[in-house]
Amino acid sequence: MRSVKNKTWLHATGIIILFILIGTSIYGYSFYKSLTKSIETMHQPIDREKSVKRQEEITLTKKDPFSVLVLGVDEREGDRGRSDTIIVLTVNPNLNSVKILSIPRDTRTEIIGHSTVDKINHAYAFGGVEMSIATVESFLDIPIDYFIQINMEGFTEIINSVGGVTVNNDLEFTNVDQHFPKGEITLNGEQALSFSRMRYEDPRGDFGRQLRQRQIIQAVLKKGASISSLANYKEIFQALGNNIKTNLKFEEMIDIQKNYRTAVKTVEQSSINGSGTKIDSIYYFIVPDEEKERVQAEMKEHLK
Template identity: 65%
Template sequence: MRKEKYRKKRQRAFWRVLGIVFVLMAAGGGAYAYSVYHSMTTAVKTMHQPIQRVKSEKRVEEIVLEQQDPFSVLLLGVDERAGDKGRSDTIIVLGVNPNTNSIKMVSIPRDTRTELIGRGTEDKINHAYAYGGIEMSINTVENFLDIPIDYYIQINMEGFKDIVDSVGGVTVANDYAFSYEGHDFPKSEITLNGDEALAFSRMRYEDPRGDFGRQLRQRMIIQGIIKNGASLSSLGNYKQIFAALGKNVKTNLTFDEMVDIQSNYKDAAGNVTQIDMTGTGEKIDETFYLLVDKKEQVRVQNELKEQLGLMTPKAGV
């Protein structure tokens, strides 16, 4: 009896993931639903890349998604090149809390100087991926932010434009007019296709805010993808969406975990807050680094800990 109830609960959650309950009510909807299911499970199977790492000492109790425990996600945008493992030039951490129906998002500047966990040296944080892949990246970010990283999502930035196109483009409120890679971006609300979104998220040298401006634009694009990807209007492009995800995304999230997240955390996606992190640029041994002072580091750590419902944040220094 309990097994049957659990099975039915899973089925209900799955249809919510797909957003096609209304389709199933129509004649002939079963074949369509099967096609969506097949496309989705194929993409998830391709995307799923479990990692071998010791359980984080910063996560005292295991999270239970069905009980709506807050969790964190490390989002890495990696520029992969032939013969080169690449570097994670986009590093974003999401804290998802269904109790407050909110997501807090912080970008870690790629040039941030910190200890690379597993290598024993201080270097730019984006070098962790080049030296030790996703495992070293997770361990290094955990150490820097003093929070557990529960899941990761790695995006191939060259294929980023395919993901944007698959959800029908994204609309952003651009606060700085500029031109880059043959595209003009006026200061206004603009809708971007995949090529435009990739250029919009990469420019940093013309922006007086430097990499901080680029991080802001990257977060805008991600918010747009989340919003449009969750919309029923994108459902007609499901094959394109799943193909783009399967080709360009890797994650340790399983299909069941994705179902649980959509079922239990979907309201949080409508309330995304950005956390700014500042630092000072400095050359050390002829290499440029961004130095984040301890007070600023602790401020960001505390905000994320509160968002994740962890232990009482330590006082700033």
């Protein structure tokens, strides 16, 4: 399924840059000071050698294809949490395209560095971002160059900072005390979190929940990039700094925004086929070997 509407996913690698392009001339020094402070807070280097899956360092100024692991984490006080949203983006400016792959959180696979076979989202609980990257690299057999971690528990702060978001809901449901009618709805932070977490009333199960989470994140990026939202830029930057972590450096964000704009001309969403089963009374999503090989080949081809 292809749609240029999904180009906002590329901006997940450089959302702050959108504010630079739109608002620096408007807000001047105060804007830039808030911006750089937010980026410093967001930046999180990882304790990890160069990926064994990549033979040479990528060079963004040369428009090398690259990959990004997006983790949506329910992170509560005193608990690292699990990465309940796992999305891999591959960006290829030479093909003018972006591929988006959602990995079901219950996917059964080897957890690299933990010597166990478990649900893929447990990698984050066991070893944080580093173990998540290593596990996803092994599962897809591709290098992961960058990561973006979004704290879903604190995502309400981001949503409220941009004045709420609007999504198109394709399934009427009630979650706890919140009712969500079918059609276009506007949500505040608390409502959006409830909207994105529901899965038991959805016949699509976790796939439906993944869809709603993508809708919320896309809506936030779209709203945050609008000029009308920039009146609250200090609040927005603070919310981003509090709830987003990435190993992308400021200069790398600049390079991506400068050299990879054409990559959003074609955006393709990919999914992984499989089936659910219980092993020792625990539910897992099982991906057949032939399906895994198909997905790996597709991602490798896109990264060249």
